[in-house]
Each structure stands twice: as C-alpha cells, then as structure tokens.
Amino acid sequence: MTLATLTKPWAAFSYGFLDASAKREMRRKMLKAIAVPGCQMPYASREVPMARGWGTGGLQVTLTLLKPSSSVKVIDQGADDSVNAASIRSFLSKVSGAAETWDTQAATLIQSRHRIPEERLRADQVLVLQVPNPEPLRPVEPNMSVARQMHADADYGRLWLILYEQMVRSGRIMEGAAYPALVNRRHVMTPSPIPRWDVPKLHMAEHLTFLSAGREKRLYAVPPFTQVEPLVFSDVPYQVEDHGALRCHRSGVTGYYMNEIPQDNGGSVFELSDSNLGIKAIRRAEGAQVEIGPTWYENGKMPQ
Amino acid sequence: MSALASGPVPDAFEARTNATFEALMWALSRPGTVQDLPSPDVAGIAEALLDRECRVFCDNPLLAGEIASFGAALVPMALADYCFISLEDARGLAQLVHVPVGSDLYPDAGATLIAAARFGTGAKLRLTGPGIETSAEFSVDGLAAELWSLRAAHCRYPAGFDLFLICGAQVIGLPRSTQIEVL
Incomplete structure (x- = not known):
C-alpha cells in the first residue's frame, strides 16, 4: 500500500457529497443494521452542510444510496413544501443529479421527518426516517451504557411501567409520537417521532426502512417483512x-x-x-x- | 468546466461501488433472493465496503493482496470484521469456529462472511425470518454440509455472523436473523 494507491485525482466535490470513505463506513453500518433489525448501530456521522438535529442522519443514509437514476422525495411532517424538506431535496438532487419528486409513487428514495406516506410503499422503495432520539430507554435510563446492557438483556419492563403509569394517571396511554415498538421480537426501537397512526405501517411492510440519528450517531433498520409490534398490554389494545x-x-x-x-x-x-x-x-x-x-x-x- | 457546472456524474468507481452495495443491501434485506452484482470479481465487494478502518481475514493469497491494497489490515480469523473464506470443505469450517460473533451487548462486533457457492443445485434450504414474508427456499452447493449446524450452534441472536454467498456475479445474503432449515 502506497499513498498513491490510496489517493485519486482531484475533483471539485465527491459525487453525492460524502467522500468514498464516509460512504464505505455508512454501507458497513447499514448492512449491520439490516442484519439485526431494530438494533442501534453506532456510526461516525460525518459533517454535512446542515446543522445536527435537522435531518443529518437521514441525509447521510440518503446520500449513500443516491445514484443518477434515483427519484427522491423529502417529507417534513407530511409536507413536501416546507423549507426543511425543499432545501434537503434540492441539495440531494444538486449533489447527485437525481430527480426530485413529490409523488410517493414515483419516488425510489423517501427521506422523511415524522411521517410515513399514506400510500403503500413498494418493495423497490427505501424509506429513510430522520431520528432525533434513537434510544427508547432514555426516559427510563439516562445512562447509555446501562441502556445498552438493558437492550442486551431484552430488559424492557420499565417501558411498560411508563405506559402503565399513563394508564393510571390519564385512563389511556398518552404516548403520542415515537411509540416504542418491539422489532423482530427482540429489540425495542423508537420508530422516530411518527404518530401512532404510522407505526403499524412498518409491521410486515414490503419496503426497507432505515432510521438514522445524525446527532446521536446511531442508525437502525427495519427490513421488509419484519415484525414491528408496539408495546401494549394484552387487555389494552394498541390505539391509533x-x-x-x-x-x-x-x-x-x-x-x-x-x-x-x-x-x-x-x-x-x-x-x-x-x-x-x-x-x-x-x-x-x-x-x-x-x-x-x-x-x-x-x-x-x-x-x- | 467545473464539476458543478457540468452536473454531478458518478465516476466508474462510484457507480460500481454504489451498485455493489445496493446488491448487498437487497440481498441482506430479502434473504434467499438472488441479487446481481455489477461484476463477478469478489474484490468488488471489498472495494465497496472496506478500507483502512477494517480488519479482514482472507484465505486466498491472491485476493488477500488485492484487499490489502484497499488499506484493510489482514488479520487471523478470530480478529476479523470481514472474512473472505472458502467454506467448501472441513478446512474452511475449522477456521469458521473462530469467527467473531459479537455479543448481546455488541451485536455489531459479529463478522460478515463472504464465501463462494453454487446456486440452483445441491442442498435445499428453507429460510424464515425478517425479510421473508412466509418462507423462502433455495438450493445451494459447494458448501460443507456441517456449515448450517455450525451456524445454528454459533449464532445466538442477536450475536452471530452474516453470510454472503457468491456465485459468479450473483449474491445471496443470509443475515444472522434468518433461521435456516436444511430440507
């Protein structure tokens, strides 16, 4: 190995903005995320020309997947025309030459904040959800090392305790968005702050979903046809x-x-x-x- | 003319590695389905995934040299993140015993294996698990028969290894989440 073999000719910018080594790291982590559905995989989370917390995690996944034949849709709370969505979409097409679309049917890649489209996604579509807080255990365990051990032990009792307390206090489960869900009967994930309405759309879906938190540097995935079950009590059904x-x-x-x-x-x-x-x-x-x-x-x- | 003015166009390297990754991604997302790689060259997989941050075990000296040229460190099986290995006979399986499977605490420490196989003939496997609606079946040859029992004994989900089988320019992915039944 020499320096010459590790370098390449000068170019104004890398295709898809991320450089080759950033993309390779994303690819490795995305494959790991698919192999263990719902399990948070740490990744480097590079700098992108956007502040952390505005969708940088989703952006990095989308940039890794983009190719000229992609057709990309970006949603912000269901809308395609918000400043955040429009800016991300135009950035994505500017650095990749991919087509921009608002149409769920026409899109191959859908990056979304807080909603899953109402139209069913197909097997050839990839949904990328931006995640502010990937750790479902954070409300009950602020120490992330302890939370990791709880994930390892599938120790999720305290999440049910939160739901139970809500039932006792308010008569119903008050969890509005980011309702914790058990993936592949093993890992509890937060499905990003999508409403309860959207969580069942992930269960045994035909499309592939990536969930990526840029600020928290973790990504996880829900492959097609994977069980995603919101945490509920046997006598209190899940309500959208x-x-x-x-x-x-x-x-x-x-x-x-x-x-x-x-x-x-x-x-x-x-x-x-x-x-x-x-x-x-x-x-x-x-x-x-x-x-x-x-x-x-x-x-x-x-x-x- | 600057690259911005002419519009972004992926060079051959970018197009190749992107297509390779997409094949691997769909292979792992839908275990048992055959996906097409852009090239039958196994080094193409290393090119798309590996660099100086990776530790690789490779039992083929020719391929090992190529992988090392991407910057990856060549290490013994027990330390490897990625293993390019022949699982044709007992020699390969003897190595497989040492494969890192990670732990419940760190499932991401489980290795990814890339092995040659022949699709469409040989042992019939039935797959169930994430990525498969009910069950999927496929036939594969060129792998030692004890591989599947060894895998079952080794992979205690979420610990385990992920396996890519390569046949020419085709790939089948078997993530650790897949249950395999030999028919």
Missing part, C-alpha cells in the same frame, strides 16, 4: 389517533391522518397531513388524470 372519521377541509378526503388547524372562532378544521395525497385528491376532483396508489388505511381503518 382517532382520525378515521375526520374530513380534510381542502380536499374533502376522509380516513387519513389530519393536521388540526385552529380557527379564529375557537373551533378548528382539519387538513390532510400527507400534503401530496391532498394535492392528488384535489387534482382528481378537478378532473385531472391522477393515480392515487393503494393506501395503508382503508376507510380510516388499517386492515388486519
């Missing part, structure tokens, strides 16, 4: 948000996860959180030929 009957005031669609928009008169109206689904529904109502793919929820219910 009660949005099945709500109607979007802009598109008229019912049966999906909604954003609540407060009104001046003290009331509120609702609109589809998955903004692209709303756009499609409106276009279709206007008479355009728009294809809406099969959705996970049908008539506001997740088929068993």
